[in-house]
Amino acid sequence: MEVITLKNTSKSFRLEHDENSLKNRFENFYALKNISFSLKKGEALGVIGENGSGKTTLLKIIAGILKPTSGTVNVKGNIMPFIELGAGLQPELTGRENIFLYGALLGFSRIEIERKIDSIIEFSGLKKFIDAKLRTYSAGMQMRLVFSTAMINNPDILLIDEVISVGDESFQKRSFNKIKNLKSQGKTIVFVSHSMEQIKTVCDKAIFLKDGKIKASGLLDGVIHTYFETVYKRDNNSVFNSFDKKIKEILRREKEQKRILDSINKTQKDIFNRFKIKTLKKTFEKNEVEIDELKFSLSDLFENYKYMFESNLNSIDQKLSSAYDKNDSKLIKKLENIKYELLEDFKKLLILRTKFCDKTEKNKINHTLKILMHDQSSFFKGTKREINVLNEFKELLEKEIKQTKNQKIKEKLLEEFETIIMRISLLDKENKYGKKKTTRSFRRRILDNKQTLDNEKLEGIILVLRRVILDINENIFNLQLKKKNYLITKNKKKLLECKKEIIKLKQKRKKLIDEMNKKQKIIGVQRKNSNVKISSVRFLDLSSNETKIFRPGNKFTIEITYNSLKKVKNPVFGIGIFKEDGTHITGPNTKFHNFKINFIKGKGKAYYTIDSLPLLEGHYLVTVAIHPYNSFIPYDVHTKLYTFKVIKNHIEDFGTFYINAKWKIEQN
Amino acid sequence: MKLKSHFHLIREFTINNFKLKYKNSSVAYLWSILTPLLMLATLYIVFSIIMKLDVPHYQLFLLIGIIFWNFLSEATTTSMNSLLAHGNIIKKMNFPNYVVVVSSCLSSFITLLLNLLIFFLFTLIFNVKLTAIAIILPFYLIELFILVLGISFFLSAFYPKFRELSHIWTFLLLIGFWVTPIIYRETMVPEKYLKYYMLNPLARLINEARDILIYHYTPVLKQILITLIICVLIFALGFLFFRKKSPYFAEEL
Numbered sequence: 001m002e003v004i005t006l007k008n009t010s011k012s013f014r015l016e017h018d019e020n021s022l023k024n025r026f027e028n029f030y031a032l033k034n035i036s037f038s039l040k041k042g043e044a045l046g047v048i049g050e051n052g053s054g055k056t057t058l059l060k061i062i063a064g065i066l067k068p069t070s071g072t073v074n075v076k077g078n079i080m081p082f083i084e085l086g087a088g089l090q091p092e093l094t095g096r097e098n099i100f101l102y103g104a105l106l107g108f109s110r111i112e113i114e115r116k117i118d119s120i121i122e123f124s125g126l127k128k129f130i131d132a133k134l135r136t137y138s139a140g141m142q143m144r145l146v147f148s149t150a151m152i153n154n155p156d157i158l159l160i161d162e163v164i165s166v167g168d169e170s171f172q173k174r175s176f177n178k179i180k181n182l183k184s185q186g187k188t189i190v191f192v193s194h195s196m197e198q199i200k201t202v203c204d205k206a207i208f209l210k211d212g213k214i215k216a217s218g219l220l221d222g223v224i225h226t227y228f229e230t231v232y233k234r235d236n237n238s239v240f241n242s243f244d245k246k247i248k249e250i251l252r253r254e255k256e257q258k259r260i261l262d263s264i265n266k267t268q269k270d271i272f273n274r275f276k277i278k279t280l281k282k283t284f285e286k287n288e289v290e291i292d293e294l295k296f297s298l299s300d301l302f303e304n305y306k307y308m309f310e311s312n313l314n315s316i317d318q319k320l321s322s323a324y325d326k327n328d329s330k331l332i333k334k335l336e337n338i339k340y341e342l343l344e345d346f347k348k349l350l351i352l353r354t355k356f357c358d359k360t361e362k363n364k365i366n367h368t369l370k371i372l373m374h375d376q377s378s379f380f381k382g383t384k385r386e387i388n389v390l391n392e393f394k395e396l397l398e399k400e401i402k403q404t405k406n407q408k409i410k411e412k413l414l415e416e417f418e419t420i421i422m423r424i425s426l427l428d429k430e431n432k433y434g435k436k437k438t439t440r441s442f443r444r445r446i447l448d449n450k451q452t453l454d455n456e457k458l459e460g461i462i463l464v465l466r467r468v469i470l471d472i473n474e475n476i477f478n479l480q481l482k483k484k485n486y487l488i489t490k491n492k493k494k495l496l497e498c499k500k501e502i503i504k505l506k507q508k509r510k511k512l513i514d515e516m517n518k519k520q521k522i523i524g525v526q527r528k529n530s531n532v533k534i535s536s537v538r539f540l541d542l543s544s545n546e547t548k549i550f551r552p553g554n555k556f557t558i559e560i561t562y563n564s565l566k567k568v569k570n571p572v573f574g575i576g577i578f579k580e581d582g583t584h585i586t587g588p589n590t591k592f593h594n595f596k597i598n599f600i601k602g603k604g605k606a607y608y609t610i611d612s613l614p615l616l617e618g619h620y621l622v623t624v625a626i627h628p629y630n631s632f633i634p635y636d637v638h639t640k641l642y643t644f645k646v647i648k649n650h651i652e653d654f655g656t657f658y659i660n661a662k663w664k665i666e667q668n
Numbered sequence: 669m670k671l672k673s674h675f676h677l678i679r680e681f682t683i684n685n686f687k688l689k690y691k692n693s694s695v696a697y698l699w700s701i702l703t704p705l706l707m708l709a710t711l712y713i714v715f716s717i718i719m720k721l722d723v724p725h726y727q728l729f730l731l732i733g734i735i736f737w738n739f740l741s742e743a744t745t746t747s748m749n750s751l752l753a754h755g756n757i758i759k760k761m762n763f764p765n766y767v768v769v770v771s772s773c774l775s776s777f778i779t780l781l782l783n784l785l786i787f788f789l790f791t792l793i794f795n796v797k798l799t800a801i802a803i804i805l806p807f808y809l810i811e812l813f814i815l816v817l818g819i820s821f822f823l824s825a826f827y828p829k830f831r832e833l834s835h836i837w838t839f840l841l842l843i844g845f846w847v848t849p850i851i852y853r854e855t856m857v858p859e860k861y862l863k864y865y866m867l868n869p870l871a872r873l874i875n876e877a878r879d880i881l882i883y884h885y886t887p888v889l890k891q892i893l894i895t896l897i898i899c900v901l902i903f904a905l906g907f908l909f910f911r912k913k914s915p916y917f918a919e920e921l
Binding site: 083087 | 676915
C-alpha cells in the first residue's frame with residue numbers, strides 16, 4: 001500500500017533579486033520540479049543531494065508545512081517531521097515544561113503527557129537536567145528531548161532531516177536503533193543525510209536530488225554511486241587543498257582558544273574584571289561551537305570521500321578482474337594505473353585526516369592506511385611501484401615507532417618494520433639481477449617438465465640453494481639493522497666492518513643465485529617437452545561464473561583445464577593456496593584425498609570445490625600442479641600464478657580464517 | 669489534529685506566553701499593573717485637575733477606558749508579531765497556525781482580567797456599588813475578545829509579507845486612542861458626527877461597560893446587538909483572511 005505518493009510535484013518560491021530596482025525584482029525559483037515517487041508502507045527512503053538541492057523543501061512538502069505550487073501530494077497516516085533541531089522548543093523554559101509544550105504541538109493534553117513523562121525522560125537520558133532551562137542544553141541534549149517526546153506520538157511516517165547526526169555516539173546509536181526498530185514495526189521513513197553510511201544503515205531505497213530534480217532513484221547502491229559521480233567529479237587536488245585550508249583554520253582557532261583560556265585564567269585573579277571574563281567566556285563558547293561544526297563538516301566530508309574511494313576501488317577491481325579474464329594487457333595497464341592513482345589519493349586523504357582527529361581515531365586510520373599499503377604493495381608486486389609503496393610504509397612505521405611508548409606495541413611495530421625492510425631488500429636484489437617475479441597474476445609463465453632422475457636431483461639442489469639464499473638474506477638484513485644502529489651511534493669502525501661484511505654476503509648470494517638460475521633454466525627446458533599441460537585455471541562462484549572476488553562463506557571452485565597429449569596413468573592434481581605474504585594455507589591434492597584418477601587423455605577439466613570459503617579479507621595466491629602418483633616432480637606446475645581476493649562481508653573478524661564456532665557463557 | 673488537541677495547544681501556548689512575559693518574577697507583573705495606574709494618574713491630573721473635565725467618577729471612567737484600550741493595543745501588537753516570533757515552529761512543523769495568534773491574544777486577556785480586579789478594588793475605594801446588571805460584563809468581555817482576535821488575525825496574516833505594517837499600526841493606534849472615548853464622553857462629540865463615531869466597536873464596548881459598571885444603566889438590547897454584529901463581522905473577516913493566507917506562512921516568514 002502506497003503511503004506517500006508525489007505526482008509531478010513542483011514548488012516555486014518568489015526570489016527577491018534587488019531591492020532597489022522595481023523592474024524584474026522578483027523571479028520564480030523552482031526549489032522542486034516535477035518530483036514523482038511513491039513509498040510503500042514500511043519502506044525507508046534516503047534523500048541525498050548537495051546543500052540547496054531541495055531536500056528540506058521536499059520534506060516540508062511531504063509534511064504539509066509547505067503547499068506545492070503544482071502537482072499532488074498524497075500522504076496517509078500520522079506524520080512526524082524532524083526538520084530542524086529545536087523547532088517548537090522554548091529556550092527560556094525548563095526541559096520538563098518543553099516536553100509539555102512539544103507534546104501539545106503533537107496533540108497531547110497535559111494529563112496524557114503527565115502519564116508518559118517518566119518514560120520520556122528516561123529515554124532521553126536527561127533526568128539530571130530536566131528542570132534546567134533549555135538554553136543551557138547542548139544541541140545533542142535538545143535533540144534527545146525532542147526525539148524522545150516525539151516517539152510517544154507513535155507516528156506512522158517519520159521525516160528525518162539530518163538531525164540524528166547531532167548528539168553523542170551513544171545517543172546516535174540509540175536513535176538509530178529506535179529508527180530501525182520503528183522500521184521493523186512497519187513505519188515508513190524518509191531520511192535526509194549527508195552521510196552515506198547513515199543512509200545505508202537505515203534505508204532500502206534512495207533518490208538523489210540535484211537542483212530540485214530527481215537525478216537518480218531506485219536501489220541504494222546505484223543512487224549513491226551516481227551521487228558521488230556527479231557531486232565529487234572534481235579535481236581531487238583542489239578538494240585536498242580545501243581540506244587543508246579547513247584544517248589550518250581549525251588549528252588556528254584552537255590556538256586562539258588556548259590564548260583566550262589563558263587570558264581568562266589571568267583575569268580570574270582580578271575580581272573586578274567580571275564583565276571581561278563574561279565576554280571572554282562567551283567568545284570562547286562561540287568559538288568552541290564553531291570549531292565543532294567545522295570538525296563535524298570535515299569528518300562528514302571525509303567519510304563521504306572515503307566511501308567514494310572505496311566504492312570506486314571496488315568497481316575498478318571488478319573491471320580489472322574481467323580484464324584479466326580477457327587478457328587485454330592494454331586495458332589492464334590502464335586500469336592498474338587508475339587503481340594506483342586512486343590508492344595514492346586515498347592515502348593522501350587518510351593522511352590528511354590524521355591531522356585533525358583524536359588519538360583513537362588516528363590509530364584506526366593508521367591501521368586502515370597500513371592495510372591499504374599492504375594491498376597496494378601486494379597488488380603491484382614485482383614492480384617499481386611496490387618499492388615506492390613499501391618505502392612509504394616504512395616511513396609511516398618509523399613515525400609510529402618514534403611516537404609509541406608502549407614497549408609491547410613497539411616490539412610489534414619493529415617486527416613489522418623488519419619484514420618491510422626484508423621485502424624492500426629482496427625487491428632491490430631482484431631488480432638488480434633482473435629476475436622477473438612470477439606472481440604477477442596475468443603474466444603467465446608456463447613451465448613444462450620432463451620426468452627424469454636428473455630433474456629430481458636438480459630440484460633438490462635448487463631447494464637447498466634457496467634455503468641458503470634465504471639465510472644469507474636474513475644475515476644481510478640483520479647486518480643492515482646493525483648498520484643503522486651504528487649510524488645512529490656514530491660508531492665508524494663498526495660501521496665500516498658492517499658494510500664490508502654486507503658486500504661480501506651480497507657477492508656470495510649473487511653467486512648462489514646465478515647457480516640456482518642456471519639449474520632452473522635446465523629444468524625449464526626439460527619441462528617444455530611435457531605431455532600434460534595446464535591450459536587454464538579459473539575461479540568459479542556459486543553459479544559457476546568466473547570471478548576473482550569472493551566473500552567469506554561463499555562457494556568457491558577452482559576449475560583446472562588440462563590438455564594431455566598422451567594417455568597418462570594415475571595423475572595427481574594438486575593445489576596450493578597461499579596468503580600474499582607467502583604463508584601456505586592449504587595444499588590439497590587428489591592423492592591425499594584418496595581420489596583416484598585412472599588416466600587422463602586429451603582435454604578435460606578438474607574441479608576443486610569449497611562449499612563455504614573459510615578465508616577472511618585479503619589477497620590469496622594459488623598454485624596448481626599436475627604430477628605423477630609416485631613423484632612430486634610435476635608434469636606441469638603454475639606456481640602462484642593465480643590470485644583471488646576475499647572482501648569483507650557482514651562477518652566481522654580478524655585474521656585469516658573464518659571459523660564457524662559458537663560462544664557460550666554459563667553463570668551461576 | 670483534532671479540535672480537542674487544538675485546545676491543548678492553545679492552553680500550552682498561552683501559559684508559556686504568560687510565563688515568558690513575566691519570566692516567573694512577580695516584580696514584572698507589578699509593572700503590568702503599574703502601567704495602567706500611572707497612565708490613569710497622569711490622565712486624571714491633566715484632564716480632571718488641569719482641564720477641569722466634569723465627568724462623574726472620572727477615575728473609574730478613565731480606568732475602564734484605559735484597561736480596554738491597553739488590552740486592544742497590547743494584544744494586537746503582540747499577535748501581529750506572533751507568527752514571526754514562532755516562525756521556527758511554523759516553518760518546521762505542521763500545526764494549526766491560528767493557535768499562535770489566539771494564544772497571544774489570550775495571554776493579553778489574562779492581563780486584562782487581572783487589571784479588572786484592580787478596577788473592582790477601585791470601586792470599593794471610591795464607594796461605587798456594583799449592581800446586578802454588572803453580571804453582563806463577561807458577555808462584553810467576550811465581545812471585546814472576539815473583536816481583538818479578528819483584528820489580530822488580519823494584522824498577523826498581513827504582516828509577514830508587508831513589514832511596514834508595524835509602523836502603520838503604531839500610528840493607527842495613536843489615532844485610535846483619541847477617536848475612542850477613553851478620556852472624554854462620547855456625548856462631547858458633535859451630534860452630526862456621532863452616528864459615524866459610534867460605528868467604532870471599541871467605543872461602543874467601553875461605553876456599554878461604563879454604563880453597567882459605574883452608572884448602572886440598563887443596556888438597550890438593540891445597541892447590544894449592533895455591537896455584537898460589528899464585532900462578529902470583524903472577527904469573521906479577519907479569520908477568513910487569515911485562513912486564506914495561512915498555507916503560505918511557512919515560506920513567507
